[in-house]
Amino acid sequence: MGFFTSSIGRKIVMSLTGLFLITFLIVHLGVNLLTLVSAELFNEASHFMATNPLIQAMQYVLALGFVLHISQGIILQIRNKQARPQNYAMNKPATNSSWSSRSMILTGLLILLFLILHLKDYFWVMKFGEMPAGQTDYDLVTGLFQNKLYTLIYVASFILLGFHLDHGFQSAFQSAGVNHRKYTPMIRKIGRVYSLLMALGFSLIALYFSFAN
C-alpha cells in the first residue's frame, strides 16, 4: 500500500494541507484588516496580490491545498463511517471528547459552502468578472456587507472556522507526530488563541462595515 493512501499517510496530507491553510489564513486576515486602516492601502495590497507572480503561483498551490484537504477529508469521513456499520443505541461521546473534534466534517463542509459563496462573490469577480466602472476591490469587499444576511452568513462561517481550527490546529501537530510533554500544552494554547483571532478578526471586519454606516 502506498504511503499516501495508508491511513496515516492520509492524515499527514490532512495535517500538512491544514497547516498550509492556517498560514494562508494569517496572510488573508492580514490583508483584510487593512480595510480597517484605509481604502488605498487595501487596494494597493489587493493589487499587489493580484499581480505579483509569486503570489499568483501560490494561488495554484493554495487551490491544490484546498482540493487535497477537502478531498482527503471527505474520503476519511466516508471510511470512518464505514468502520462502524452499526451505531450504539446509547452513546455519550460528550463525556470523552470535544464537540469541535467530533464535528470536523460538519464544520469543514459548512466552510466549504461558504468558500464557494466567497469565491463566487469576490475571487471570481475580482479575477475574471467585470468590475463595475469606478469600483475598487475595497468597494466590492465592503459593499457586500451592506447586506445584513450576507454579514450573518459570513460571521457564522468564521465562527465555524474557529471551531474547525480549535481542534484542527493542535490536531495537525499530533498527526505530524509532534507531541511533547512540555510543548504540546503550549501548542494547544496557541491553537486556541489563533482560532479566536481568526474568528474574531474576520468577523470584526464584516461587522464593522455592516454597521459602520
Place this chain on the structure above:
Amino acid sequence: MSKLNARIPEGPIDKKWTNHKNNIRLVNPANKRLIDVIVVGTGLAGGSAAASLAEMGYNVKAFCFQDSPRRAHSIAAQGGINAAKNYQNDGDSVYRLFYDTVKGGDYRSREANVYRLAEVSANIIDQCVAQGVPFAREYGGLLDNRSFGGVQVSRTFYAKGQTGQQLLLGAYSAMSRQIGLGRIKMYNRHEMLELVVVNGKARGIIARDLVTGEIERHSAHAVVIASGGYGNVFFLSTNAMGSNATASWKVHKKGALFANPCFTQIHPTCIPVSGDHQSKLTLMSESLRNDGRIWVPAKKEDAEAIRAGKLKPTQIPEEDRDYYLERRYPAFGNLVPRDVASRAAKERCDAGYGVNATGEAVYLDFASAIERYGREKANVEGIQNPSLEKIKELGKKVVEAKYGNLFQMYEKIVDQNPYETPMMIYPAVHYTMGGVWVDYNLMTTIPGCYAIGEANFSDHGANRLGASALMQGLADGYFVLPYTIGDYLADDIRTGAIPTDLPEFDEAEKAVVEQLQKFIANKGSKPVDYFHKKLGKIMWNEVGMARNESGLKKAIQEIRELRDEFHKEVMVPGELNGFNQELEKAWRVADFLELGELMALDALSRTESCGGHFREESQTEEGEAVRNDAEFTFVSAWEFTGDPGKAILHKEELVYENIELKTRSYK
C-alpha cells in the same frame, strides 16, 4: 515401580542438566518439519513452549479457550519473577535459589528439577529483555530487583505490579511472530475436551470450537498440556474465571498419574468475600506485608461491635489490638511465609475475632508505616517538630509511591480508603502445587504427553515461594521442554502425519459428544454455578487451610453426592452447535467435581502437615505444623481407575542428596 521412573540423569546435581542435554537425542531441522506438536494452553508455559518449538522448526498447533493467547491467566501475576542473576551482589547463586525453593517447598520437591530451574532462571531474564519486556530499571539504566517473601536476597525482577502481564506479552509476541510465519497454527476460543491415545502414545486431542460448537479432531506426534492450575475447584480463588482442570484431568483419566493433588497454596492477603454474589477473589500483593501490620481486636466484644458496624477499627486503642503474627512469630512477624500467615488468620477468625460483616477478615494496617515514613520524610526535609497531621500527610505520599496502584484497586473494590482506615484481608486459594506427574523430561506417564507450568506437579513441593511460578512456567517452556521433547520425537521422524480417522479418534469424539448432548438434554433445574459454589464451600471448609480426618471423609461423601446431583439436576440452556458459555462451565465443573474428591483423598492419605497442607492431627501444642519426613518424603501420584475415590496411590520417593531436611521455624 515401573510407572514412576523420574529419569533423573546421573552425576552431580550441577552437571545433571548439562550432561542430559549433551546426551539427549536430537531431531534434525529437516525432520522437525515433519513433526506436529499440540500445545494446549498459551500462558507463560504454553506460550513460551509453542514459540520455541515453532522456532526450532516443529509444526505447532496451539490452543486456548480465551479469544486471544494474550489473555491466559498468567497475565494476572503481579509481583515478579525470580532469577539467580546476583546483579545486586548480595551473594545470590544458582545454589541459593535452588536451596530456597526446596526449603520453601517444605522438602517435598524433586532436587534435580529444582536445581535445573535455578540454573536456567538467569537465561529467562536475558531472553525476555531481548524480546523487549520492559522490566523496571534504575537510573543507571540497569535492571532493578526487589526482594520477596522469606528469602535473604534481592533476586526478583519485576515490571511494576504487572510482571506476569509483561512476561506473557513477551511470550505472546514471540508466538505472534511464529503465527505470522505460519509455523504456529493458533486455535483461539477452542477447548480441549479429550486426549487421544493411540497404541499407548498421545497422538491428538478432541477440541470444541467455542464459537461454532463444532467438535474437532487434531492429531500430532506429541501433546503438551500447559493448561494452568486448578484452584477454581474452590469456586472462589484468585484464578481467572475460566481457569480449569479439564485438560489435566482428561489426561489423568487417560492414564497420566496425578501428583500431590491436595497441595494448594492459600495466599494470606486477598480482599475478603463481601457476600454470596462474589464470583472471584482479588489478590493484594504480598509486598504489602513489608509495611502493613496485621491485627484483630484483642477483645471479642470489640470484634462483635465492629461486625455490627458499631465500632470503627481506628477507634480501638493500641492496647486492645492483637498483632497476632508479631505475637506468635516474633522473629519473622508479619513476614512469615504464606501458609503460616494464612493459617494464623483463620485461627483468629475461627475463634471469633474476625472483623468484616462475614467475620472472615483481619486488618492490614498501614497507620504505623505512614507515621514512620512521615517522620523520616520530615527529617529529610528538615521540618522541625512537625505536627501529626503533617507527618501523616508526608507518610501517605511515601506509601502512595510504593503501593499506590494496589491501594487504588482496593478502594475501587471495597469502597474504603486504605490510607485512612486499615485494609481488610483474608486468605484465598491462589495456586496449586499439585498437578500432572512428570518425569525429568516433563513427560507424563503417557508417552508423548507432556505437562508444563502450573499444570504439572512442578518444582514447588508443598508450598511455592513467591515469584517462582513465572520462573517455572518460562523455564519449562523456553528452556526445558524444547530440548527434552526431542528425545521422544526422535523416534517419530518416519511416522508421517497422524491420520484423524483412526478408531481411537472416533471413540474419543463419540464419548465427548455423548457427554455434551447429555448436558443439553438434561432437564435439570439448577444452573452450573449453583453446584460449583456448593463444591467450593465443601472444599474450602474441609480441604482448605486446615484438614482433618473426619472432615475429609465427610468432604468425600458430600462431593460424591453433589456429583450425582449435578448430573441429574444441572440445567444447561442453549445449543450444542454454537457459542454456549453455560455448556463450557458445565463441562469444567463436571471435572472439578471429580478432581475435588481426589484432592480430599490425597489429603486424607497424607497424615503429616507440610507446606500448604495442614493436618490438624499433625501439629505442635502451639498449633505449628509437624512434618513427618520418615513416612512422607515422597510424591503421591494417583492412578485413575474409573472412580476418583478409588484411585491407586503410587509413591515417588524423594531423595535429598544435596540439601539436609530441616524443620521450618519462624519463631
Place this chain on the structure above:
Amino acid sequence: MKLTLKIWRQAGPGKAGKMETYPIDGISPDMSFLEMLDVLNNKLVTEGQEPVAFDHDCREGICGACSLYINGEAHGPDRGVTTCQLHMRKFKDGDTIYIEPWRAKAFPVIKDLVVDRGAFDRIMAAGGFVSVNTSGNTLDANSIPIPKDDADKAFDAATCIGCGACVASCKNSSAMLFVSAKVSQLALLPQGRVEAQRRVLNMVEQMDKEGFGNCTNTGACEVECPKGISLENIARMNREYIKAGLLSES
C-alpha cells in the same frame, strides 16, 4: 437496588439482533458489574432462558477480555477501570442501564455482547515482536543499559491490555491507540529499534486491512482506555511511520 437493563441480544454472527429489556432486583452496591450480570444470567437459566453471553476471565482488570459498552461509554462511567472493575455503587437505584457490545466493522459480534477481536492478534502477528529466537545465549540482560525514562515510557505503553475500548469509543472505530502502544513500546527500546521501520509499516498496513477507521485525534480513546495509554503514543507512531515511509528504501 432495582434496575432496568437494556441489553443487546444477538443469536450469532451475522444474525440480526436487538435491544431487550430485563428488569432486575436485589442488586447490592458492592457487586461488580459482571456479578450483577451473573445474577441476571442465573435467573435466566433457572427460567429456562438463554443467558446473556459476555467475555470475561480475570475479573481484575488485566486480561482485557471484558468489553461492555455501558450507558454510552466503553467500560462504563468510571474512569481507569475495565468493565469487571466497575462496581454497582456507581449506579443509582431505579437506573436504566444500556449494555452493548463494542461496535466496529473490524470487531464482528459473535453473540450478544461478545465480539471477535482477532484483528488485534493479526496486527500483532504482522510485526508486534522482536525477531529473536529462544536461545540460552542472548546478550546478558544488563549488557545494554536503557535510560530509565525510556524504559518507563515503554512500560507505560506496554500495559495495554488489548481490550479494544479505544476502538469502541472512537467515533471512527480507529485502532490507532492499540497499535501505537505496541509500536511505541518496541520503538523505545534498543532491542526493538532494530526492526522499527519494518514493524510500523507492516502493523499499520494490517491495521488498515482490518477495516478500522482513521484517527481524528478526538482523544476519546485516551479518556476511555482503562490503562491510561497516552495519545503521545499515536504521535510517536505517526513519527515512526513518516520516517519509515519516507526513508525506507523498499
